[in-house]
Amino acid sequence: MILALTTLAGGSITIQFGPAGPPPPFDDHAEMMKQLGVRAIRPGPNPNDQSTFNEATANPYKETMPDLLRMENGTKVEKASQWPRRRKEIVTLFEREVYGRVPKNAPRVTWEVTGVTPGMSGGIPTLTKTLIGHVDNRSYPKVKVDIQASYTVPARTATPVPMMMEFGFGGGFRRPSSAKPWTQQAIERGWGYGTISPNSIQPDNNHLEMGVIGLCNKGKPRKPDDWGALRAWGWGLSRLIDYFEREKGAMVDARKVGIEGVSRYGKAALVAEAFDPRVAVGFIGSSGEGGAKLHRHIFGEAVENLAGGEFYWMAGNFIKYGASDPPKTAADLPVDSHELIALCAPRPCFVSYGLVEKGDAKWVDAHGSFMAGVLAGPAYRLLGKKDFGTPGDYLTDPMPPVNSLIGGELAWRQHDGGHEVTPNWPAFFDWVARYIPAPPLPTNRKPLGTPADVPASRTDDNSLIAHFQLLQKAAKGGIDVYFEGDSITRRWGTSDAAWKPMLENWTANFYGWNAANFGWGADGTQNILWRLKNGELDGVNPKVIVLLAGTNNVGAGQSVDEIVRGIEAIVKTCREKAPMATIVLTGIFPRNDNMSYLPTISAVNARLAKMADGKRVRFLNVNAGLADSAGKLFEGITIDNLHPSPKGYQVWADGLKPIFTEILGPPAMTDHAPPPTGDPSQAPPPGGPPRRVGG
Template sequence: MRYLFTLVLSGLALQTVAQNPSPVTFTAEQDHQNMMNQLGIKSLRPGPSGDNTAPNHANYDEALANPYPELPEVLTLKNGKKVTTPEMWWKQRRPEIVEDMEREVYGRIPKNVPKVTWTVKVVDKEYVGFTPVIAKQLIGHVDNSACPLIDVDIKMTLVLPANAKGPVPVLMMFGRNVLPTPAQPSPEDLEKINNAMKKLLIQTDPELKSIFEQYPAYQPIASQVPVFGAPRPAGDPPSTQQLIADGWGYVMIDPASIQADNGAGLTRGIIGLVNKGQPRKPDDWGALRAWAWGAARGLDYLETDPSVDSKHVGIEGVSRYGKAALVTLAFESRFAMGLIGSSGEGGAKLHRRNFGEAVESLTGGEYYWMAGNFMKYGAAEATFGSKTAKDLPVDAHELIALCAPRLTFISYGDPAQGDAKWLDQQGSYMAAVAAGPVFKLLGARDLGVSSDYYTEKMPAINVGPIGGELAWRQHDGGHTDAPNMKYFIQWSDQLINHNASSAH
């Protein structure tokens, strides 16, 4: 009977594979052209060059930076009516913005995304700095029964202080999925392992016996425990160490395990799995939205862990992952806070600004971060004419506004130290200023300045954080948010009433 049941299941699996065509294998160029064909685009404007000697070099002249100074009004309905109450925001205006953002900018999450099942792969007692922690490596397997040829296994590591007295806040960070300091066998246990290893090797190849006799002190597996710890460089401890020392936990979630960071990968990963290996349609989600979806699935797991204060989970990322962190916070309301690092175009930077990175940067090379429809706004020649950033129905200030009234910390570094002008720190500050009225409408505090994004001056480096639930700080480091981590922790602790001493 069991044999018959197995045959039936095998037959169903083979039938499923047979029903699905093989996944399309496009190069990024082929996928990009496919989307242009779907949209009726004949040619795109080239994106600005980061090389200042190139003919199409990026603009860094503030006098030319605002060709479209009028932003969409964040608190005006499409019918022209002003939004005056929180209820109008939640029931009318916010859904309008979400619809435009999904259709034209980041893409829609399909309704039929399969279920994710989380498995604990490793539980290890480790240290972060001098604090004992419990580290868990997790795998989130996405049900691929509808398309068995594509596997998606989300990789995530959760690290919590071992001596916490209760649930702790957690910061989820886009990055490499690694254990902090994997525990190693004692010298006695390692000797047993090596003796067994030598015995097995000699059984496999008897000639090794004479070699081991010639080098009696040699061990196939060397100890990985450092004899002397390397001196810590000057400055702040690593971000993870600061979080654990303050009584937080943290998560590392690997974006590449959710969706590849390239155009050729769009018929694989979670986007490809849902599309059964076929190319995207114009309003399908891009990689930024896919990474945000993966973070939300990680939060699903955290909500089941009693050691996690799941009401106070934040999201963090830098550069492209700063964009993803802002998209995550905007669309997934269960995240309580965000540290948005150096996110630039597609993140906190205004699309309508002509400064550094531009809309055309994300309709060409990094088009796969966005919905296909976003390419329309870089079109030079198309069946619908041509479009520019001015034609976008939404802009970055509205993406930030979707985070309100939750804690939103916009972080940038110093261009002189490597946080390139390309990212347009000023344009991101303008977006944060323009998002402020929504925070105030919902009873939260904005940056504490006027809402005139066009005239407000960006604060000096290392001032702040300025603001309340919406905060801004530009540090004096490079393309990282690490110098702002201690300020983010202090700011968050105060606003969520987290006392580090009570967490241990």
């Protein structure tokens, strides 16, 4: 808004109101050269001039190669107990001279689940969650940073799974391929997979007044040892690991989170694993200069290329090693990339490259990275792990044949593709299984472990929090219609953003009848029974109870008799807790995720029909509106062959509304039921404060 004021002297003053724009850009490179006293950067090699790539002259600085296992005071590192001290020395040098330090004022991140999407991968049901990590910018509101990430796990897993994250958010350096997608390979191996967007953490350009670096510096230029983009991208991954550590409902084993990246994101993946010991494994693709490639191997991209080009990936101090005035070279660096790889020890690290002929150019220097891996080997051996297994002379050890995997926890494989990792994924998953076991894939017939008519509590934190929230909902009163069941019931009237269309359908059908939803996903009859016996129906006194339960018992392979006993126990408990309520016992819906379930469902429903007395217990079967006589679901009835779409829920609603009208009369103009609740791991309760689940 612009406000014009007239002064007493007849002049005018213009005042502009509104949010401040982004801070003006500054030239970080010029500012850094000024701070460092650097007057000129020497020109780097030209990627199009093959004469610069000469292996015969590539090792002029071999005499200056840092000794990985020698302390700064000259002490030789000979025992594993000495490694933490040596590791700390190496970290300090990399932070000061190469990648920069994470500032002490690095902000907290609050993670928000913005979507939950069921899917299939190679016939295996999956669940994908999209996340936004809101970076606290109260110290400098002009810069806003929202980290974008997504992850997928097997849908029915009861055990947290290992997670392989990828830098790049779905794009990266992947070529069209007929090979099985790496994401499907991950799911089939019992892993989850995910992506995190580096650019949402720190833009991949020289605008360092923006992103998390600009936020921490309040839009001002860096100091020479401040972090660059590579370190910032790794910091973002670390904050996502914080989320996995805190959110048990994520079903991710936070001790088994790996990272993969190609090219610049390969550099970032290596930096992330090196600096955060919680990163369980790194898959480092074609990372080149600033990644796995030896700085002192003068072949392809060199220090001066980054010092004069993508300097923003690195700490400001790195620029001086590409300077011609005053002169410094890679030989002056106090560290080299073999020590960066060694920082990953003893954790698994897989170094990957492709072929020059297929597009993994000489520029990225595969041989220089192989040499660095050979030099990193002693750290792995010191800690009782296996390195490449070569003789150990980085200057003479031959690279193995293409498509040959060598090594142990430190591994190398050059595939027959180009600037990508696609051809190496099968070998990677075979290799990583030696060191990071994954739980067996869930099956549709996994036993629930407790008889269907014996109350059993869910033990995961998320379900216990949900139970507490449902107790609070029950205590608010104003409920005339009480819905109970599993995820099929829950998704109809939940606050979760992912199921907004279902909530809209719920409201359109039931507003004015004071209906409240008490379903909870993945519950069997024994879990529902436990919740009812532990307060969720106490004092509610509804006039109608709608019950749909048993499909998870069917999927667990329990017998018809046992499932019926479980539902009978629920009905009995409802009669005891709410003796004046009419119970609408709904027949189990047909499901097509496994057609072999249909006979059990039909048999259970036939038995449920006999439980109804037509008065206090009524049986409702709407399956004729959901599927044909063979049990095949009609088009658009479900979203995943199990859970109804709004179209499917409408069929159920059309069966319920005449009963509600008979018992309650027409819906009122107002509604007194408490607001819907949702999955505690996905969103805060409506009207409540946000749950801080970030680092």
